[in-house]
Amino acid sequence: MPEGRIVKAISGFYYVRTPKADIQCRARGVFKKRKWSPLVGDLVTFEETENGEGWVTDIHPRKTELIRPPIANVEQAVVVGSLRQPELSFDLLDRFLVHAEREGLEILICLSKVDLVDDPKKLIDRVRGIYDPAGYPILTTSVEKDTGIDELKKELSGKLSVFAGQSGVGKSSLLNSILPSLGLETGEVSRKLGRGRHTTRQIELLDLPGSGQVADTPGFSQLSFTGMEETELSACFPEIALRAPRCKFRSCLHKNEPSCAVLEACDKGEIDKGRHQRYLQFLEEINDNRRY
Ligand SMILES: Nc1nc2c(ncn2[C@@H]2O[C@H](COP(=O)(O)OP(=O)(O)OP(=O)(O)O)[C@@H](O)[C@H]2O)c(=O)[nH]1
Ligand SMILES: [Mg+2]
Ligand SMILES: [Zn+2]
Known part of the structure; x- marks a missing residue:
């Protein structure tokens, strides 16, 4: 039976990428009964139907599984935090880092929108002082000034990565800079609230040129530790x-x-x-x- 990777999930449909095409699949009821549902990133076996669609019949064992954003088999987490608009939230950054560490993911911290700070060195050095002892690599980027984009591209190459971070930090904008043909939707940050507008609604796994895949995800504003000891x-x-x-x-x-x-x-x-x-x-x- 054919196999592929789920690249998108929308209202009960799973889009399974195969070398030939993306196949729109549903999942067998048995998954629901076992409270086990397919995730974006899952490698699955499916059964083709006559109309060119399919049924997911098996989910292959997961290497990793993140709960927020819900995605399977990623190897690297790119945690994006903007220096301004919205202000960098160390609380949210650390919450996500805990989840990524728990899954044993490689971690890259990306400080975005450096063009919005007059003297970014001071702030960047402060952030480095906080995360160097943890050993996290830090990359600074600006899509306006085309800073750090090539480095980011290199870090993504050949891996399955997920972009995570608050709404409005510029995750989709960064991916558009890396892959201009994507044309992902981006949204203004609300001036009044200083927050993003939750522009990206779905997790989507995108193919990178050469090798590697990266998932754009909706921004989060809360992250708890349910189920953790x-x-x-x-x-x-x-x-x-x-x-x-x-x-x-x-x-x-x-x-x-x-x-x-x-x-x-x-x-x-x-x-x-x-x-x-x-x-x-x-x-x-x-x-x-x-x-x-
Ligand atoms: N000045 C500046 N603005 C940026 C930069 N990157 C993104 N922006 C702006 O920030 C806003 C939010 O960008 P998005 O890419 O939609 O942010 P996101 O993280 O994908 O947000 P969600 O999809 O809501 O989670 C947009 O108005 C972008 O134009 C940057 O490097 N510099
Ligand atoms: Mg987005
Ligand atoms: Zn102690």
Whole structure:
């Protein structure tokens, strides 16, 4: 039976890309019963019907699975945050980074709209100071000034990547710069609210020239940690995970325990205090989830 990858899902239809064409498929009821539904990025087997459509009959085992945005088998997450319009949200950035780490994805932070800041170096250096200890590579881009686009192209080549970030940070604009023929819809950021308008509505997996694929996704404004355990969180902060083995207590949660190597690194400025604070905030949220 034919196989392919789901590149788009719209109201119960899955578009399965094969070397010949995209086949519009539905999913067998059995998936619904098992509460197991196909995701964009899934490799599937399908059965062709006479009218050129199909039924998804099997979903191949997933290498990775993100919940928000819901997508399977991506290898790399490009987390986009604009320096202005909207302002960079470290809270949202870190929330997404936790989810990407949990799936073991390669991570690239993309600081977009550098053209909107008069002296971007100061701000960029500050962001580097926060994320260098975690080992995350940072790329700065501007679609207006054509900055960083070639580098971004290189980072995407040969991989399956997902673009994620708040609405209005310029995810679709970046993809249009990389692939002008795409003509993805982009939307103004509301001046009054300083927020994007949720222009992209669907996840769509796009083929890159040469090899590689990239998914444009709708912007998010919230991200929670449902289903996550307290003890899992520190592994999703690389700079914390690195030091945790040197804490006195194996069960250390790096809150206020004695001889905590993480707290010591924070005091010495080796770990950014804001990152640690957000770690504590997320820890509290995970605890609250368990209580209710
Ligand atoms: N000045 C400047 N504006 C940009 C840049 N990139 C994007 N924009 C503008 O930012 C606005 C939002 O861009 P989009 O590409 O629609 O943002 P998005 O992240 O795809 O937003 P959603 O689809 O809503 O999640 C548009 O008005 C773009 O023209 C940039 O590098 N510089
Ligand atoms: Mg978009
Ligand atoms: Zn500790």
